[in-house]
Amino acid sequence: MMLFSSMKTPPDILCLYGARALRGFGDGFAIIILPVYLSAIGFSPQQIGIVASASLLGTAALTLIVGFIAPRYELRSLFLAGAGLIAFTGLIFPAAQTIAPVLLVAFIGSINPSAGDLGMLVPLEHALLTKETADRDRTGVFARYSLIGSLTAAVGSLAAALPEILASNGWPKLGAIKLMFYGYAALGLLAVFLYRRLPRDHSHVANVPKAALGPSRNIVYRLAALFSLDAFAGGFVVQSLLALWLFQRFNLSLQAASLYFFCSSLLGAFSFPVAAWLAKRIGLINTMVFTHIPSSLCLIAAAFSSSLTVVLSLLLVRSALSQMDVPTRSSYVMAVVTPAERTAAASVTAVPRSLASSISPxxxxxxxxxxxxGLPLVVCGCLKIGYDLALLRMFRHTKPPEEIA
Incomplete structure (x- = not known):
């Protein structure tokens, strides 16, 4: 599959890969310790779901703003602002103890309760990756980008067991969890160091388009509508709530949950090169659809099983299939719009995802x-199957440049 080719990777892309690794590691443990922390300070499942919604809603608002202002500002400055927000979130979250401040930090902060890569940095990175990549290599580059994020998220999932280990050695459990948030802040500061290495010549201020979206507006809006359905469905089983379901239904320990999410992230990561390989043979849209539907069926089946072994097996099979649309979706969006529209297109297709997914948790x-x-798992699976069938019907004839060639 040659995921990592022998060609020299441009320094800018290496910086983005490194920053993606840091964010992946942070998200890997944050999505697990978030419900544990909120439960420890007395939050109910309903309140935890509301916090997850607030986080996704705030992410959507910030991503939309960044997508439309990016052509007017230097990308390097926006990257640094996003990394600074990560550091700010990690420092402030442990101080929040009641519902109002927790909701505020969740809304304006960067902690992502979902397994997907969301936030203001995503459209910026997608646009820069595409700019420096040939059409024939684009999906492979996005597969590497996604692989790095998932592998580091897997390691981060293992790190989520640290509070329990520290607690068994005499640390107060709540204090150990807060320590993880401070570690999250440190990752943001490391990301600042990487983004500072990006050159200043990526600013497009001198060539600001009259409209962020132009000739590709219709296709972007149709994709955004479909992606919002997919995200609304996914919001029913964001990783934090899936962890909560496993904790409640099967009394899963924090260490066991961290091991499961490590394996889940690992399977999802290694599906990315498979997706890039498959896309070259059957196309981007077909790869998205024909790997997604079986994963949704596994999720529905897991909801009705009373065996923890069966449930975890089905969820792991789902993990091996459900993420193949991540690099292919990003590559497809970047391929079917003009270069000047890429940042806005990435934002406009990402924001409805965040908005829709902010409702369902x-x-x-x-x-x-x-x-x-198990009802959230069933609802999620059924809605996702509907999304896949609609995507296939509407876009099977809209080909990216490399498939037309």
Whole structure:
């Protein structure tokens, strides 16, 4: 599959790969310790779902703003602002103890309760990766970018067991969890160091387009609508709530949960090069659809199983399939718009995802407290299958340049 080719990788892309690794590691443990921390300070499942929604809603708002202002500002400055926000979030979150400040920090901060790569930095990185990559190599570059993020997220999942280990050695558990948030802040400062290495000549201020979206507006809006359905579905089983479901239904320990999410992230990571290889043979849209549907069926089946072994097996199979649309989706969006529209297109297709996914965790929180706690998994699976069929019907004839050639 030659995921890592022998060609020399440009320094700018290496910086982005490094920053993606730092964010992946931080998200890997943050999505697990977030519900544990909120439960430890007395939050109910419903309140945790509302916090997850607030986080996704704030992410959507910031991503939309960045996508439209990016052509008017130096990208390096925006990258540094995003890394600074990560550091700020890690420092402030441990001080929040009641619902109001927690919601505020979740809304304006960078902690992501979902396994997906969300936030203001994503459209900026996607645009820069595409700018420096040939069409034939684009999907492979996005696969490497996603692979790095998932591998480091897997390691971060293992790190989520640290509070429990420290607690068994005499540390106060709440204090150990807060220490992880400070580690999250340190990752933001390391990302600042990497982004500072980007040259200043990536600013597009001198060539600001009259409109952020032009000839590709219709296709971007249609993709955004479909992606929002997919994200709304995914919001029912964001990783923090999936962890909470496993904790409640099977009394899973924090160490066992961190091991599961490590394996899950690992399987998702190694699916990215497979997705790049598959896309060259059957196309980007077909790769997205025909790997997604089986993963949704596994999720639905897991909701009805009473065996922890069966549930974890089904969820791991889902992890091996469900993430193949990550690099292919990013590559497809960048391929079907003009270069001047790439940052806005990445933002406009990402923001509805965040907005839609910000609604469903709050609903899922109430479902988890209901008589059938697996209902969020069923709803998620059914909606995702509907999204896949609609995507195939609407875009199977809209080809990226490399498939037309």
């Amino acid at each position: 709050a609903i899922a929180g109430f479902m988890l407290a209901g008589p059938f706690s």
